[in-house]
Amino acid sequence: MALIVQKYGGTSVGSPERIKNVAKRVAKFQAQGHQVIVVVSAMSGETNRLIALTKEVAANPDPRELDVVVSTGEQVTIGLLCMALKDIGQKAKSYTGGQVRILTDSSHTKARILNIDEAPIRRDLNEGNVVVVAGFQGVDEHGNITTLGRGGSDTTGVALAAALKADECQIYTDVDGVYTTDPRIVPEARKLDTITFEEMLEMASLGSKVLQIRSVEFAGKYKVKLRVLSSFQEEGEGTLITVEEDSNMEQPVISGIAFNRDEAKVTVLGVPDKPGIAYQILGPVADANVDVDMIIQNVSHDGTTDFSFTVSRGDLDKAVGILEGVKAHIGARAVESDKTAAKVSVVGVGMRSHPGVASKMFRTLAEEGINIQMISTSEIKISVVIEEKYLELAVRVLHKAFGLDAA
Amino acid sequence: MALIVQKYGGTSVGSPERIKNVAKRVAKFQAQGHQVIVVVSAMSGETNRLIALTKEVAANPDPRELDVVVSTGEQVTIGLLCMALKDIGQKAKSYTGGQVRILTDSSHTKARILNIDEAPIRRDLNEGNVVVVAGFQGVDEHGNITTLGRGGSDTTGVALAAALKADECQIYTDVDGVYTTDPRIVPEARKLDTITFEEMLEMASLGSKVLQIRSVEFAGKYKVKLRVLSSFQEEGEGTLITVEEDSNMEQPVISGIAFNRDEAKVTVLGVPDKPGIAYQILGPVADANVDVDMIIQNVSHDGTTDFSFTVSRGDLDKAVGILEGVKAHIGARAVESDKTAAKVSVVGVGMRSHPGVASKMFRTLAEEGINIQMISTSEIKISVVIEEKYLELAVRVLHKAFGLDAA
Numbered sequence: 001m002a003l004i005v006q007k008y009g010g011t012s013v014g015s016p017e018r019i020k021n022v023a024k025r026v027a028k029f030q031a032q033g034h035q036v037i038v039v040v041s042a043m044s045g046e047t048n049r050l051i052a053l054t055k056e057v058a059a060n061p062d063p064r065e066l067d068v069v070v071s072t073g074e075q076v077t078i079g080l081l082c083m084a085l086k087d088i089g090q091k092a093k094s095y096t097g098g099q100v101r102i103l104t105d106s107s108h109t110k111a112r113i114l115n116i117d118e119a120p121i122r123r124d125l126n127e128g129n130v131v132v133v134a135g136f137q138g139v140d141e142h143g144n145i146t147t148l149g150r151g152g153s154d155t156t157g158v159a160l161a162a163a164l165k166a167d168e169c170q171i172y173t174d175v176d177g178v179y180t181t182d183p184r185i186v187p188e189a190r191k192l193d194t195i196t197f198e199e200m201l202e203m204a205s206l207g208s209k210v211l212q213i214r215s216v217e218f219a220g221k222y223k224v225k226l227r228v229l230s231s232f233q234e235e236g237e238g239t240l241i242t243v244e245e246d247s248n249m250e251q252p253v254i255s256g257i258a259f260n261r262d263e264a265k266v267t268v269l270g271v272p273d274k275p276g277i278a279y280q281i282l283g284p285v286a287d288a289n290v291d292v293d294m295i296i297q298n299v300s301h302d303g304t305t306d307f308s309f310t311v312s313r314g315d316l317d318k319a320v321g322i323l324e325g326v327k328a329h330i331g332a333r334a335v336e337s338d339k340t341a342a343k344v345s346v347v348g349v350g351m352r353s354h355p356g357v358a359s360k361m362f363r364t365l366a367e368e369g370i371n372i373q374m375i376s377t378s379e380i381k382i383s384v385v386i387e388e389k390y391l392e393l394a395v396r397v398l399h400k401a402f403g404l405d406a407a
Numbered sequence: 408m409a410l411i412v413q414k415y416g417g418t419s420v421g422s423p424e425r426i427k428n429v430a431k432r433v434a435k436f437q438a439q440g441h442q443v444i445v446v447v448s449a450m451s452g453e454t455n456r457l458i459a460l461t462k463e464v465a466a467n468p469d470p471r472e473l474d475v476v477v478s479t480g481e482q483v484t485i486g487l488l489c490m491a492l493k494d495i496g497q498k499a500k501s502y503t504g505g506q507v508r509i510l511t512d513s514s515h516t517k518a519r520i521l522n523i524d525e526a527p528i529r530r531d532l533n534e535g536n537v538v539v540v541a542g543f544q545g546v547d548e549h550g551n552i553t554t555l556g557r558g559g560s561d562t563t564g565v566a567l568a569a570a571l572k573a574d575e576c577q578i579y580t581d582v583d584g585v586y587t588t589d590p591r592i593v594p595e596a597r598k599l600d601t602i603t604f605e606e607m608l609e610m611a612s613l614g615s616k617v618l619q620i621r622s623v624e625f626a627g628k629y630k631v632k633l634r635v636l637s638s639f640q641e642e643g644e645g646t647l648i649t650v651e652e653d654s655n656m657e658q659p660v661i662s663g664i665a666f667n668r669d670e671a672k673v674t675v676l677g678v679p680d681k682p683g684i685a686y687q688i689l690g691p692v693a694d695a696n697v698d699v700d701m702i703i704q705n706v707s708h709d710g711t712t713d714f715s716f717t718v719s720r721g722d723l724d725k726a727v728g729i730l731e732g733v734k735a736h737i738g739a740r741a742v743e744s745d746k747t748a749a750k751v752s753v754v755g756v757g758m759r760s761h762p763g764v765a766s767k768m769f770r771t772l773a774e775e776g777i778n779i780q781m782i783s784t785s786e787i788k789i790s791v792v793i794e795e796k797y798l799e800l801a802v803r804v805l806h807k808a809f810g811l812d813a814a
Binding site: 017019020023053054057058059061062065067068069071072075078079080083084086087093094096098145 | 423424426427430457460461463464465466467468469471472473474475476478479482483485486487488489490491493494500501503505506550552
């Protein structure tokens with residue numbers, strides 16, 4: 001008998017019919033002798049509907065009251081799922097975040113979980129109940145309703161799994177696992193049976209949006225076994241996200257090819273190479289809430305250097321405007337920008353012990369005549385910025401070169 | 408400075424625009440130096456939408472989970488109203504039933520309020536907040552969400568007014584008060600400045616549906632000053648529902664004329680006049696969940712009697728079918744029914760001290776050639792059943808005869 005936490009997202013519970021399907025799936029699991037805790041999101045579209053309502057009554061909706069309104073979305077789902085379970089003869093009990101209780105700090109709309117009271121859930125499970133918990137929400141020490149921010153239901157699932165020492169936390173979504181790359185670009189892409197947390201973080205932040213990054217970090221920290229599965233398929237093992245690479249197994253060097261089309265490149269030319277220059281350039285950009293991704297500073301030449309970074313395309317004009325304003329102050333020669341950039345990354349914990357990944361990547365791209373504009377590396381990832389028009393080609397050839405194509 | 412509880416029903420908060428209007432009204436009250444607790448219902452249509460959802464996932468929605476789902480309707484409204492108040496510069500704080508807490512028994516979907524914790528509300532009021540409480544809901548001793556049943560928001564308002572010893576509980580609705588009769592039938596109908604609780608109970612149960620009967624009983628019991636007002640009019644004192652008749656004032660004998668068109672008459676002819684016969688006739692009818700209104704048993708004649716009662720028209724066929732089935736067993740000669748009945752009542756605490764109300768009523772109807780089919784009386788009410796086609800005429804002539812027409 002295992003204790004399993006299952007999380008179903010908004011699409012999986014998007015209609016009464018789908019909620020009934022989830023109930024059947026959960027009841028089947030329970031019938032196999034497992035104990036099941038289910039975490040659910042609001043029905044798809046519901047959170048947006050509620051937010052739209054708040055904007056109609058207030059120009060700047062108060063965060064405390066926003067949480068009161070928005071948290072009703074998940075509350076409706078837990079009630080519906082429990083009555084669907086009872087309707088097919090499965091004992092079940094619902095909990096709002098406040099009822100569990102999932103104690104958070106008081107940062108409304110982006111609260112952090114501090115503690116979970118596992119006793120009442122444990123008692124209900126032992127009495128044969130499926131326990132259904134509202135994702136995305138909690139309560140602060142004063143009894144105020146809080147929410148964890150978008151995607152917070154994944155975090156609720158992982159946090160419950162950690163608190164109750166569950167054997168596994170299963171995230172049900174509309175894909176059947178994590179793939180070596182996007183199958184829409186590379187039809188030969190393979191579903192991974194396992195991926196490490198570190199790789200998953202790199203894949204997720206690079207655009208393979210299957211799991212909330214925060215929940216992956218959380219699962220890594222508390223060593224929760226996390227599995228991504230499809231809620232629309234009866235069979236399949238999904239992808240298991242493991243705490244560490246299994247040294248007993250033949251580890252592939254590269255686990256996947258990630259990419260991001262939404263990149264724009266900014267280069268500040270001829271800046272004096274002196275301490276503090278990076279801060280002088282990026283400080284004002286960060287102050288304007290522009291997220292900077294890759295940052296490259298070339299070696300000095302005649303006392304000046306070129307400084308490049310990438311931002312999302314929507315932020316490009318803002319970033320360039322800011323830099324034009326400080327250009328004279330920092331003594332730069334010019335500010336250049338490019339909206340046609342794209343980023344491709346090879347990710348894999350195996351590259352730690354296998355040298356030559358970078359050179360293989362660069363050679364593969366060179367053979368196709370693809371020019372590399374920027375390079376950035378980490379322990380388990382190599383990213384390059386290239387012209388956007390070569391993106392699909394680059395992903396395909398790298399996927400093949402690193403032996404990821406399905407047999 | 409007064410402490411006022413204001414309750415706004417579903418129509419009054421039926422759209423973002425209307426919620427903003429309620430916010431303005433409440434803020435104005437607060438600006439006059441009063442302390443205000445607001446109780447709100449779900450936006451009109453929302454409760455029905457949620458109930459429809461539950462019926463799509465379960466044939467027999469579990470009552471505990473039904474309360475979890477349905478209580479979100481009021482939770483959305485409290486959040487929206489508070490953010491609308493803050494948006495116009497008025498401090499405000501929302502409370503769900505569980506947050507107050509409004510302690511109830513565990514009878515899901517029809518819970519009774521046991522206790523209200525007034526301390527947190529008192530503290531918020533003293534800090535200058537408008538306190539907004541979700542109507543219709545509470546929490547049992549185990550932390551389960553409960554609801555009070557339809558119309559329960561009025562009860563929440565009265566219960567809060569009682570717990571906090573408020574100066575007045577104002578029920579805002581879509582009419583501007585309680586009238587001597589329905590103005591659609593008698594254009595001369597007057598709004599009453601005051602009415603006693605007992606009269607209100609008779610008026611409400613007879614079809615003048617302004618207030619939930621249960622909340623009126625509650626207000627009477629705890630001596631809460633209750634006032635019915637329009638949420639769509641800026642001015643007006645509405646109707647005050649008083650605990651007892653004010654003996655210093657010239658009391659009108661009759662306060663209003665109530666009526667009910669949805670009546671059907673059943674007569675069981677020639678039943679043996681022996682103990683237990685009423686139960687033999689009405690027992691099976693009650694077992695079938697048919698609500699019986701008036702019950703008349705005529706004096707015995709040759710050892711048999713005629714037994715008549717009224718039911719709502721939708722229940723008539725069911726009632727007649729049941730009685731045809733037991734007719735032989737109880738020894739009745741025949742069962743007759745009439746779908747064209749209607750009931751008219753004169754209501755007033757003044758009739759206790761003024762004899763002659765009944766004879767005046769009967770004479771007035773006789774002068775118009777209206778035949779009386781059944782008569783039933785209480786301390787403060789006389790009801791008659793007449794042919795439906797005479798209903799409007801009867802209400803008009805009685806309204807005039809008892810001096811209720813506006814000057």
